[in-house]
Amino acid sequence: MWCQQTVTLNAKPRGFHLVTEEILRQIEGLSRINVGLLHLLLQHTSASLTLNENCDSSVRRDMERYFLQAVPDNAPYEHDYEGPDDMPSHIKSSTLGVSLLLPVHRGRVQLGTWQGIWLGEHRIDGGSRRIVATLQGE
Amino acid sequence: MWCQQTVTLNAKPRGFHLVTEEILRQIEGLSRINVGLLHLLLQHTSASLTLNENCDSSVRRDMERYFLQAVPDNAPYEHDYEGPDDMPSHIKSSTLGVSLLLPVHRGRVQLGTWQGIWLGEHRIDGGSRRIVATLQGE
Amino acid sequence: MWCQQTVTLNAKPRGFHLVTEEILRQIEGLSRINVGLLHLLLQHTSASLTLNENCDSSVRRDMERYFLQAVPDNAPYEHDYEGPDDMPSHIKSSTLGVSLLLPVHRGRVQLGTWQGIWLGEHRIDGGSRRIVATLQGE
Numbered sequence: 571m572w573c574q575q576t577v578t579l580n581a582k583p584r585g586f587h588l589v590t591e592e593i594l595r596q597i598e599g600l601s602r603i604n605v606g607l608l609h610l611l612l613q614h615t616s617a618s619l620t621l622n623e624n625c626d627s628s629v630r631r632d633m634e635r636y637f638l639q640a641v642p643d644n645a646p647y648e649h650d651y652e653g654p655d656d657m658p659s660h661i662k663s664s665t666l667g668v669s670l671l672l673p674v675h676r677g678r679v680q681l682g683t684w685q686g687i688w689l690g691e692h693r694i695d696g697g698s699r700r701i702v703a704t705l706q707g708e
Numbered sequence: 709m710w711c712q713q714t715v716t717l718n719a720k721p722r723g724f725h726l727v728t729e730e731i732l733r734q735i736e737g738l739s740r741i742n743v744g745l746l747h748l749l750l751q752h753t754s755a756s757l758t759l760n761e762n763c764d765s766s767v768r769r770d771m772e773r774y775f776l777q778a779v780p781d782n783a784p785y786e787h788d789y790e791g792p793d794d795m796p797s798h799i800k801s802s803t804l805g806v807s808l809l810l811p812v813h814r815g816r817v818q819l820g821t822w823q824g825i826w827l828g829e830h831r832i833d834g835g836s837r838r839i840v841a842t843l844q845g846e
Numbered sequence: 847m848w849c850q851q852t853v854t855l856n857a858k859p860r861g862f863h864l865v866t867e868e869i870l871r872q873i874e875g876l877s878r879i880n881v882g883l884l885h886l887l888l889q890h891t892s893a894s895l896t897l898n899e900n901c902d903s904s905v906r907r908d909m910e911r912y913f914l915q916a917v918p919d920n921a922p923y924e925h926d927y928e929g930p931d932d933m934p935s936h937i938k939s940s941t942l943g944v945s946l947l948l949p950v951h952r953g954r955v956q957l958g959t960w961q962g963i964w965l966g967e968h969r970i971d972g973g974s975r976r977i978v979a980t981l982q983g984e
Contacts, residue, residue, distance in 0.1 A: 574951060612958075622802050623798055649907075657905065664896040665803060673840045743850050745980055758940040818978050
């Protein structure tokens with residue numbers, strides 16, 4: 571069984587956001603998969619998808635502070651016409667990645683106890699974000 | 709054909725470890741796949757899976773030194789109650805990733821000549837680690 | 847339907863290169879897939895595959911400058927016998943990744959409007975590069 575659909579994430583402020591529920595509640599057909607895989611592709615180059623801690627929001631704040639310092643806004647980028655947060659967003663997007671592949675078992679995504687799906691919103695005003703979700707299995 | 713199973717990695721010290729054989733010898737059904745894919749998801753947020761050099765252990769030591777310096781333990785993290793190696797482990801886990809997808813051909817994983825699977829153990833005392841392995845193909 | 851093949855990329859200078867067309871024109875069977883996934887595995891440990899901006903080459907130049915500074919050639923690496931660009935290439939390869947999984951719909955890869963496939967060539971003289979492409983779908 572194959573099922574492909576588009577999932578939309580509401581606009582969020584710059585930073586890391588736990589979006590496991592916002593994504594999974596939009597996935598049709600998940601409950602019909604006994605064994606399979608769910609693929610998510612964020613169709614943007616200035617945001618990211620990653621798996622990390624699903625409980626304590628201080629982890630997401632520390633992650634944001636780390637990346638603001640590791641990939642600074644105020645470096646002399648050549649590509650700067652969309653503002654100082656533009657080029658750093660492209661760098662963070664490739665460093666963290668825009669794609670996840672998750673095992674499915676008995677209709678549920680098999681994340682670890684402490685794992686959740688994070689959106690890294692790297693633009694100050696990124697707007698809503700689009701994901702292509704491809705579900706396959708039997 | 710779909711086959712999903714849990715693979716366990718023995719506890720390892722902090723650093724990068726070549727785990728190709730420790731993982732693959734636990735994968736049942738691999739020899740029955742002519743063309744397919746093997747997906748590995750490490751179900752943790754303070755370790756990582758990555759592909760890198762399979763021969764010279766100095767590459768793994770240099771990688772560890774690089775990440776100890778790039779993501780320092782002694783930064784002023786807000787999330788610090790599990791010790792100074794806790795938050796850096798979350799950052800390294802998202803930077804390196806926790807998931808691999810590997811092509812399978814005639815019962816064998818198709819890695820490059822110099823590629824092996826590395827576990828990045830980012831905690832000082834991480835304990836054993838769990839991977840969900842999903843194998844599919846024909 | 848499963849289809850597995852090897853794709854070769856011509857030798858390129860150090861830096862980031864847009865290779866969407868060079869890869870996709872070599873993929874046989876793509877037009878016969880209604881819904882599916884295309885997996886690409888770069889079989890090397892000193893280069894990378896990532897998705898990023900497909901239009902303005904200044905983004906690729908800024909990315910290269912960022913990684914040359916973030917992972918310097920002139921650090922005291924233990925693994926240095928292939929030259930000062932050797933160990934930094936391994937670090938960049940694991941940071942950016944060597945594998946992509948792309949949704950396919952009606953015979954076409956479903957990238958976002960601004961997304962393209964980049965090769966990160968991290969060696970000064972990396973030579974041609976090999977990718978195992980695994981296509982599946984219905």
